[in-house]
Amino acid sequence: MNGYLDLAHKYQAAHKKRTRLSIFSIVLSVALVVGIFSMLDVFLKFEKIQVINDYGNYHLLVNNATDGEKEAISSRIDVKNTGTLVAFKSGSINGNQCDIVALSDNFAANMSMNLIKGNYPEAENEMMIENWAAEKLGAGIGDTVSFAFADETERPFVISGIFADYGGTKATGEPGVAVSMEAAAKASVEKTGIFLIEFKEQANIKKAEQEIKESLGISDERMGRNDRLLAVIGQSDHKAAVGLYQAGAILFFIVLVAGVVMIYNTFNISVMDRMRSFGLLRCVGASKAQIRRLVKKEGFLLLRWAIPGGVLLGMAATLFCCALLKFYNSYIFSEIPLFTISPTGILAGVALGVLTVAIATLLPAKKASRVSPVNAVTGNSEIRVRKVQQAGILTKLLPVESAMGIGSAAARKKTLVLMSASIALSIMMFLGFNVFVDFLHTSLKTTKPYTPDISLTSEESLSPDLYSQLSHLPGIKHVYGRMFGYVSATFDASRLTEEYVNEVGSIEVNAGGLFEAPEKSWLISYDKNQLKWAKTDLVEGELSEDTLNAQDGIIAVLQNIRKGVSVRTAELHVGDKVYIDTVAGKKPFTVMAVLRTVPFADSNLNLATFITTEKQYTAITGDSTLKIIDIQLEKNGQEETVSEIKRMIGSNITYLDSRQKNSEMNQTFFTMAVFVYGFVVVIALISILNIVSTMNTSVTSKMRYLGVLRAVGMSGKQLNRMITAEASAYCITGAVAGCILGILLQKALITQLLTSLKIVWVFPLVQIVCVFAAALLATRLSVIGPLKKIKAKSISENIGSLQ
Amino acid sequence: MNILTVQDLCKTYGAGDTKVEALKNVSFAVSKGEFVSVIGPSGSGKSTLLNMIGALDYPTSGKVIIDGRDIYTMKEEELSVFRRRNIGFVFQAYNLVPELNVEENIALPILLDYKKPDQQYIDELLGILGLAERKRHLPGQLSGGQQQRVAIGRALAAKPAIILADEPTGNLDSKNSRDVINLLKLSVERYRQTLIMITHNQSYASFADRVLSVEDGVVAELGGGAR
Incomplete structure (x- = not known):
């Protein structure tokens, strides 16, 4: 030394x-x-x-930028790339409705418009289309197609290139088309020019935005931001970010x-x-x-x-x-x-x-x-107990060994507080983060059980034969059909939202308080399975096919789909009456459940969305044929099944493939969830190891004392129980404190942040059970080592050990 | 009647060069109600002998029979139960449970047996031990002598067949030591207990009915005490 x-x-x-x-x-x-x-x-x-x-990979955008403005912005030292995007209203390609844009060649990669084959369109009559659309139209590079902007004047266009699929357009069945900038400039239809700006890595974007606005005199309305990207790179002053x-x-x-x-x-x-x-x-x-x-x-x-x-x-x-x-x-x-x-x-x-x-x-x-x-x-x-007197209640209530275990945990207040705090902390975080994962789960609808991989729709009706054929096709997990139609429905005018009343202008209300329906409502039929799946979106009431049938019930949906956009038009509650014009005249229905949303899109201007049973639907509309069939595929061999389905359907049936969109959305959810839960797991691990190490040291420090207890006649089993009781005291105190605080946190988070999304707080029973299971597991884990250590030595060795 | 019989007890620690023979073919018997003291220099094997009798450690060979039962043939669980009912320990360092009060510490062997303590007997013990006023105190609030008296109470609580005391006065001053020895002797006589006590102090050894001396693992009888 x-x-x-x-x-x-x-x-x-x-x-x-x-x-x-x-x-x-x-x-x-x-x-x-x-x-x-x-x-x-x-x-x-x-x-x-x-x-x-x-x-898209841009930070700022300027609407309708002039050439001078473009020039000035592009030449800034902190700008990496700029490009112009021209957006058009829907047009058509070979008679199919399509989405049209034009985008500068140099900015195509920024917007994930990736050319697979051919060339980027340059000439006035050149365009490129999505890969799936090319396959569907049977068109290749160099082929001429008949194309029209929103003005419906058909013109021949040459396909110069094919770019990779977008999930969104693939799911709605509307192909994405990118025409050349030349064509966009010449087209005399309604169009919006957007100038997109990508800055260099280290640029101070907020400052740059201010400078651009000031030096070029661009008004706030004309500037736009890609808030999500700015948030990710830490340059957003958006409230959410x-x-x-x-x-x-x-x-x-x-x-x-x-x-x-x-x-x-x-x-x-x-x-x-x-x-x-x-x-x-x-x-x-x-x-x-x-x-x-x-x-x-x-x-x-x-x-x-x-x-x-x-x-x-x-x-x-x-x-x-x-x-x-x-x-x-x-x-x-x-x-x-x-x-x-x-x-x-x-x-x-x-x-x-x-x-x-x-x-x-x-x-x-x-x-x-x-x-x-x-x-x-x-x-x-060895151990100092500072309490002046102890009444000895514990030993009267519990078996003596458990009382002693708990007593020894309670005697070391600081350790008890630290331990419980660390356990409570991880439970709180788990429950708190759960809200975010829940939120993501609700806001990204593909992660739900009823999300279809493929949908078949038809203007006419789909035959029951097709339904049963599909049900028996190998490689298919679920097939479920829906009927839908548009009915005239009315209810208490006070239930309409201000937003809707403003949009429609004036609403006529009759003496009974009901309004004259200015638009039709969307009516959808659900079968038993779909009703069961919809439970995840239930806001109030209950979903039972039998009660709905027996008592003329109907289900209201909060997020109504109006022309593909989700808008809240009415605030209906359980017990409200809805009057629907059925084939047998006007009939009252009672709202028995309220759902947050439906997982489908619709392009009509709907007043409201209602769901009913198949039986009721037929009674209301007199129609009993399916309008849409949703298909969920097995994981393996999807391509074979898909081509089999395509072969089975005729030309009057539209085939919609949502798989790419679904997986993209799931992906977003998954990316978040991996990190959020990764974080929680590490914290939980820390707590578990903390208790393991506490128990270990606690036992090591009491070797002699435990030896004495055994000498006095404590059996191995009693010893196990005593040590377990001590560990449980830490875990349970922590778990109880953590659960109480966690639940409060969860409730606060949900009521503060998520009420607007109609997410309601429910008692997190499953999570609480999980937490307690984990706590018990941690308890068991933490005592294994120490007990082994004691039993490995004879009693006299334990008593003799000073350290 | 012999309450304790020790036959050819051997204990060896380690092996080869580090081999230590702590006990060499020890045999003796103690009859009910006897007070036996064990003397010998440090490291002679006294404590090892006591540990073997109390089944706190296992011998290399030999037998210990208490109240007619060969204790080393019992399984761990069985032995624990036997120990709490038939053997009472008093240690040099008191070794009380710090979280339990005086009364609970005394009743511990009975509580461990899931039985309801006989309150009258416990109160009587508290009285004899001079702890009646302090039955709600925790060990940390007591003096060394008081703590050792609690330990004696604990050893007596289950009315065991035999009490083993390993230098019970080792940490005490002479007044407290005398008190403790007197208490031990009193309880042996009053409850007709058998007591085996290790001590360094020749004068305390002389309180005993018999004195055993241990030297280099060999036990020899020194005959009766001074009494």
Whole structure:
């Protein structure tokens, strides 16, 4: 030994197991920080690609920019790329309705318009179309098609190129067409010119926007922002984005607290265990300052191994998330390397690791230095209970071993509070994040059970034969049909929203308070399965086919689809009467359930959307033939099934493929969920390991005491129960506190943020059950090691062990 | 009648060069109601012997029979139950449960047996031990002598067949030591208990009916005490 500080080495070498445990918990904290920062870094990269894919890679736009303005903006030093997009109203190609745009060649890639074959259209009569549309129209490169803008004047156009499919257009069945800029300029129809601007990586976009506005005198109305992209790159001052940044800051703070709590706990326990040895050191002449230095030295010795380990582990966690996402969609995320190293993440982890250890050792070091030498040598200071008197109620209520376990957890108040706090924290985060995942789940409708892969519709009706043929086709998971039509319906005028009344202008109200329906309403039939699936969107009431049939019930939908746009036109509630003109005259129906939304699009101007049973639908309209058949495919062999379906249907049936759109939406959901839950998992892991390490040290420090209990006659089983009771005391207190706070948080989040989306708070029973199951599991896990350790030694060895 | 019989007890720690023979073919018997003290220098094997008798450790070979039962043939669970009903321990370092109050500590072996303590007997013990005023105190609030008296109470609570005391006065001053020895002796006589006590103090050893001496793992009878 060269100096007294070498004691730290000696101690750690002599207590390998405990040292390993301490290192492990620091590794986890560092990994947590590195993981979170790197994950966030990578998440933003992934999300950026996602947003660019969904909304386009531009930051700002200027409507109807003049050539001078374009010139001035393009020549700015911080601008990377600019382009013009001309949007037209729908036109037609070979008689099929289509979406038309024109886009500058150099900006096509920014808007994910990727040429697969052929050339970009240049000449006045050139255009390119989507790949699926080309297949559907049977047109190839060089072919001439008959094309018309919204003015319906047909002109021959040559297909110069074919570009990759857009999910959205594929699902609605309207092909996307990009004409040449030349053609766009010549076309004398209604059009909107949008000048799109992509800035360089480091540009200060907010400042640039201000400069452009001022120097060119562009009004606010003409400027637009790609808010989602700006939010992802941290340059948005949009309210929602700022809210997100704040939430992020709070989360980091929580992570930091969790890390400090964990390391502090480890150190605190390790120091408490050795009060006696510190006291002995004081006896032989160590000063308070020396003891403090010794404890700190120990802490920093641990860092030597813990930091690299934590950094590696954090990187591994990030790698796992990346791999998961890349595996899920290798196409869109192909640019991101599997192994992403985030210097920010690593630096943050190292810095925070050192900082947390510094903070976490400070207090125990002080405590250790305060140990009085007398205390140390008199012994019998294993556990101090400060309570003045104990009435001894616990032992009267519970079996003595459980009472003792709980008592010993309760006696160490600080540990109990720290432990429960760390467990409660992770439960709160789990429940809180659940709201966001729920929100994403509700707002992205494809993740629901009834989302079709393929829909078949027809102006006329679909034959029952086709339905049964499809039901028996191999490779198909579900087939379900719907009837729909447009009926005249009216209800209490006060239920109409202001928004709707303003839009329609004037509403005539008769003496009974009912209004004269200015437009028809959309009526859809659901079968039993669809009613069951719709439960996820239920806002009030209940969905039962039998009751609906028996009591002339009807289901109202809050988000009404008007010309493909979802608008809230009426606020109907359970018990309201709706009068519908049926084939047998006007008939009243009672609203028995209210749904948030329906997962279908419609292009009519609907007053409201109603759902009814198949039986009722036929009674109302006199029609009993299916208008739409939705198909869900099995995972494997989809292409064969699809071509089989295509073969089965005639030309009067429209085939709509929603698979690409669905998977794109699922993707967005999945990307968010992976990171959100990844975060929660790491936090939960921290809590679990925290309790494992607490139990371990708690038992190690009480070896002798447990030996005595066994000598007095405690059996192995009772010992198990006692240790389990102690661990349970930590877990259950934490779980109960966490659940209560988590539920409050959840309720607050939902009522504050999501009421407008008609998401109602329900008691999160499933989550609570999961939380308690996890807590019990953690309890069991945490006692396995310590119990093994006790039983490995004979009782006399345990009693004899001082350390 | 012999309450305790020890036959050819051997205990060896380690192997090869580090091999230590802590006990070498120890045999003796103790009859009911006897007070036996065990003396010997540090490391002679006294504590090992007591641990073996109390089934806190397993011997390398040999038998210990308490109240007619060969304790090493019992399974762990069975042994725990046997121990809490038939053996009472008093340690040098008291070893009370810090979270339990005096009364609970005394009743612990009975509570562990899932039985309701006989309140009258517990109160009587508290009275004899001079702890009636302090039955709601926690061990941390008691002096060393008081703590050791609680430990004696605990050893007596289940009315065991045999009480084993490992230097019960080792941590106490002479006044408290005398009190503790007197209490032990009193309870042995009053409840007709059998007591085996390790001690360093020759004068306390002389309180006993018999004195056993242990040296290098060999037990020898020194005959009766001074009484």
